[in-house]
Amino acid sequence: MPTIDLTGKAAVVTGSGRGLGLAYAHALAAHGASVVVNDVDEAVAEQAVKSITEAGGTAVAEVVPVGSAEAADRLVNRAVAEFGRLDILVTNAGILRDKVLWKMTDEDFDAVVTTHLRATFTCARAASLRMREQGEGGTLVLVGSPAGQRGNFGQTNYAAAKAGIAAMARTWSMELSRADITVNAIVPVAATAMTETIPAFAPYVEALRNGEPLPDFLRKGEGFGTPEDCAALVPFLASDAARGITGQCVGIGGDKVALWSHPQEIRTAYADGGWTSEALADAWPTSIGAEPQSVGIPAPKTPEA
Numbered sequence: 001m002p003t004i005d006l007t008g009k010a011a012v013v014t015g016s017g018r019g020l021g022l023a024y025a026h027a028l029a030a031h032g033a034s035v036v037v038n039d040v041d042e043a044v045a046e047q048a049v050k051s052i053t054e055a056g057g058t059a060v061a062e063v064v065p066v067g068s069a070e071a072a073d074r075l076v077n078r079a080v081a082e083f084g085r086l087d088i089l090v091t092n093a094g095i096l097r098d099k100v101l102w103k104m105t106d107e108d109f110d111a112v113v114t115t116h117l118r119a120t121f122t123c124a125r126a127a128s129l130r131m132r133e134q135g136e137g138g139t140l141v142l143v144g145s146p147a148g149q150r151g152n153f154g155q156t157n158y159a160a161a162k163a164g165i166a167a168m169a170r171t172w173s174m175e176l177s178r179a180d181i182t183v184n185a186i187v188p189v190a191a192t193a194m195t196e197t198i199p200a201f202a203p204y205v206e207a208l209r210n211g212e213p214l215p216d217f218l219r220k221g222e223g224f225g226t227p228e229d230c231a232a233l234v235p236f237l238a239s240d241a242a243r244g245i246t247g248q249c250v251g252i253g254g255d256k257v258a259l260w261s262h263p264q265e266i267r268t269a270y271a272d273g274g275w276t277s278e279a280l281a282d283a284w285p286t287s288i289g290a291e292p293q294s295v296g297i298p299a300p301k302t303p304e305a
Contacts (some may be wrong), residue, residue: 004239006030010083011238012075014066014123015093017044019192020143020227024090027231028238029057034083038075038093040065043232058083066093066119072126085134089127089240090141091120091165098154106113109157116161120168123184128176137180139238142169144185144249146297149260151297166249170262173247182246184237187225187260188230189253214254222300223256233257267291 006028016025017039025035029052037052037059039045045061052059062078064071079086095115097108124140131138145157148162170183175182189195191214196205199223208214208226218224232250236242249260269287271279 002239002241004031004045004235004241006088006152006235006238008080009033009087009238009263010036010085011088011090012036012038012062012079012123012127013088013090013092014038014075014119016090017048019158019196020188020190020230021090021092022048022142023227024092024234025059026052026055026057026228027235028088029059029092030055031235033088033238033241034079035060036057036079036082037061038066038076039063058248064122065115066091067114069122071124072119072122075123075129076126080130086127086130086138087136088139088141089123090143090234091123092143093119094143094158096155096158098158100154100273101154101156104156112157113161116158117164124168124172128172128179128181129144131181131296132176132179137243138170138182140169140176140181140183141234141237141241142166142183142185144169144187146187146189149249150297151295166260169249170247179248180243182237182243184246185249186233186237187251188227188232189251190225190227190230192227195224198300200302216255217303218300219254222254222298223251223253223258225254229254266293 011033013025015021016037037048042063049059145162147159160284172183251258267288
């Protein structure tokens, strides 16, 4: 089994004061990387740094809301100032402003898109500039979501941002390949403040908080676990063992890891001279529309169901 050793590498993890981001930062530090922890709350960021250093890792805090080019530059510059370089970027920061379409405000939409999509762009741009300048390759790990793969009720802003992040990973994997910079999106599923709002998960998240383990039907069947269950994927993707992996969307949670498919044509039909509206209406039920694709994140299959 290969050894995952990130000694001498420096990482920035956005939104890493708590939850999944903190788990990623801990995992990177445990494998030898020095980490810039980022959060908007100074006390939370400093506590995260303390938890990493007390575990034997190396970390510093940079308190700034992501989204702007200036914030991205601050994060990259902090890594360079503290550790002399930047090798790994994990774009984890995120917020939710869930509402159905007709109730979602411009502010709801813009806030989520700024924190998820724009921040991923600005941070990745700043990181790629530094990595290209160093000339030694690097790793971008963009954090996606099942909502970005399938859509989710009440999450216009979040699903759109996460779908855009998956598209960015595919695009940047091509653009940065000559610089030996890998770019992948991860699709984590874990017990967090976000998933606690899902009624089917809520009692199990509460039980986990009280020290009870998650049952196998969740860990295996749903691929649902703790933030720490998702964290191992990040050091792996940043390691030499994954230098040939780029442009992929990889799901992880509980005991499950999965490779998501990229959108592709699944059925085709042809009409000599092109299609008329009437011909489409006639052909749809028995050809390309015979098996329409499902939408939304499937409801968890609990034993009671």
